[in-house]
Amino acid sequence: MEVIQSFTIDHTHLKPGIYVSRQDKGFTTFDLRITEPNQEPAVAPAAMHSMEHLMATWFRNSNVKGDVVYVGPMGCLTGMYIVMKGSYTPEDMRTLTIQCLEWILTQHEVPATTPETCGNYLLHDLPMCHWECRRYLHRLQTDFHSQYTMLKVTLDDGKIFADA
């Protein structure tokens, strides 16, 4: 098996921000990094789940909704992936995400939290979601990062990818 691209990023030097995870076939996968991996606590599962519902709702109702392919959390719970069709830059996504987070902070409920509309409808936490969104918003506004540090170690040493 080949090592996949996102496992070659140095996760010990990854600040919260917005990065291009990969670009292929006319699609760009953005890494919306919310917490600093292996340095800060990851986002709690219930807060991340609420953020997913709210972010997906905003992006799929925004003026770029036609280009939004996918919104979903990372397994490591330190960020969100957004796949966009066409050419968007981290700076474009920064502007959109700031608008999205400002909207989330005005919301008093999480959309689609019934047994019919969600696969784990009790796993939600809006207050903690708001806490994470407030901090991420502040970081995007004041300390924006968009350049990855890549691992320099040889790729055939499987051990370096344990934290991906």
Ligand SMILES: [Zn+2]
């Ligand atoms: Zn759900």
